[in-house]
Amino acid sequence: GAVVSQHPSWVICKSGTSVKIECRSLDFQATTMFWYRQFPKQSLMLMATSNEGSKATYEQGVEKDKFLINHASLTLSTLTVTSAHPEDSSFYICSAGGGLGSYNEQFFGPGTRLTVL
């Protein structure tokens, strides 16, 4: 399968600060990247769909001004959690698709564990 990297793998920050997470597709061009969030013992919940060169589409209940997504190239999407608070502590995972396999086939990054103190 294709390789997707994420950086950082974990981050601890103070409440009120902003955190940027990068997601890169290393060996293919991803026209679409997805951002998920997973709380302990919960399923992955889609936050937003990011298409290269256009604005992200956010799921209901996800604040677009708080979770800023930029997908400036076919290999890089970034998620910035602005003014993070303890309730934003979670496991954030990106995935990349682009028609390598079936329409919905996605390749996941290793995730970023965010802890907000």
Add this chain to the structure above:
Amino acid sequence: RKEVEQDPGPFNVPEGATVAFNCTYSNSASQSFFWYRQDCRKEPKLLMSVYSSGNEDGRFTAQLNRASQYISLLIRDSKLSDSATYLCAAGGSQGNLIFGKGTKLSVKP
């Protein structure tokens, strides 16, 4: 009704056992279905896609029943290394995936 629902688990089975996971989906327009495996504090890894004709990969067999909107995963001859959480996923209209909550499997010696 949740879009994708799975057996809650956990499933605790001895090595060598056969175990089956079930999953139902609500969107009849979904065209793609997958089983993912997720280890603790790791990202999901694709285990297998699920096709209408059913597909098998070694000890793993996946089935899709479109009429009942149901997919299944069968693991034969369970190994200790099969212990993980198994997530089923249905394809959404935007190319996204809709995941179930996952079923935890624990294989004991």
